Amino acid sequence: MNAIEVKHLSKQFRKYYDKTLKGYFISLAKRERLYETFYALNDVSFAVKKAEAFAIIGDNGAGKSTLFKILSGIIEKDKGVVQINGKIAPLIELSAGLSRDLSGRENIRLNCAIFGLNREQIEKVYPKIVEFAELEEFIDTPVKFYSSGMKARLGFSIAVHIDAEIILIDEVLAVGDKDFKKKCYAKLEELKKEGKTIVIISHSLKPLQKICDRGLILKKGKVTAIGDIHEMINLYETGKQRGA
Numbered sequence: 487m488n489a490i491e492v493k494h495l496s497k498q499f500r501k502y503y504d505k506t507l508k509g510y511f512i513s514l515a516k517r518e519r520l521y522e523t524f525y526a527l528n529d530v531s532f533a534v535k536k537a538e539a540f541a542i543i544g545d546n547g548a549g550k551s552t553l554f555k556i557l558s559g560i561i562e563k564d565k566g567v568v569q570i571n572g573k574i575a576p577l578i579e580l581s582a583g584l585s586r587d588l589s590g591r592e593n594i595r596l597n598c599a600i601f602g603l604n605r606e607q608i609e610k611v612y613p614k615i616v617e618f619a620e621l622e623e624f625i626d627t628p629v630k631f632y633s634s635g636m637k638a639r640l641g642f643s644i645a646v647h648i649d650a651e652i653i654l655i656d657e658v659l660a661v662g663d664k665d666f667k668k669k670c671y672a673k674l675e676e677l678k679k680e681g682k683t684i685v686i687i688s689h690s691l692k693p694l695q696k697i698c699d700r701g702l703i704l705k706k707g708k709v710t711a712i713g714d715i716h717e718m719i720n721l722y723e724t725g726k727q728r729g730a
């Protein structure tokens with residue numbers, strides 16, 4: 487059984503015309519349309535196997551985050567089928583799952599509880615999360631005072647310690663220092679060996695090459711290629727050189 491199966495997935499958004507306030511009222515009076523709809527995802531199909539590390543590659547605005555938000559249930563799809571077989575830990579956008587006014591300690595407990603861990607499991611995993619995130623000193627500080635790197639460390643550490651079967655990672659590895667990034671990739675390798683499924687969005691292709699087995703290229707909401715990660719990166723880079 488695949489960990490993730492997506493069939494003919496589509497999602498449309500509205501793009502509002504750039505009008506002045508006066509233009510807006512004129513259009514309103516003339517009953518003209520104030521927006522157009524466009525496909526952020528257009529008939530996207532792919533499958534991610536269990537224990538595979540899979541990359542989503544694409545330019546800004548290609549639809550990568552929209553795809554992740556649908557996979558993790560944050561937003562609704564318009565059409566298609568999305569099947570997730572296993573407990574999923576979405577690490578979407580830097581600190582999306584963290585509450586600003588709560589401390590690191592409270593955020594860890596809250597997030598673990600949200601992911602279904604019981605009190606005993608939380609007690610067991612809590613020190614591991616703090617240690618991995620290297621936040622011992624700041625664990626009782628509200629997260630709103632954390633730097634983006636600290637938030638990323640906390641978010642990543644929670645996501646990889648809650649015993650999810652599928653881990654979605656969106657660009658979070660773009661922040662943080664070099665040593666921490668290295669540690670994150672080592673952790674992802676370890677999780678992969680344990681049989682976890684990992685899906686990563688990243689603009690930095692080099693680390694993807696190391697960890698991912700396969701990937702897909704998204705272009706303006708459409709999948710243009712799926713396959714071996716090295717082939718995908720080559721295709722993407724040559725496409726970029728050609729200005730495609």
Ligand SMILES: Nc1ncnc2c1ncn2[C@@H]1O[C@H](COP(=O)(O)OP(=O)(O)OP(=O)(O)O)[C@@H](O)[C@H]1O
Binds near residue numbers: 501544547548552553
């Ligand atoms: N809630 C929304 N309402 C309207 N348009 C949206 C919404 N969310 C995303 N979009 C648009 O959908 C398209 C795809 O956005 P998305 O964030 O998925 O791209 P992306 O590939 O993740 O880009 P980036 O690499 O810049 O993060 C973009 O044109 C974006 O402006």
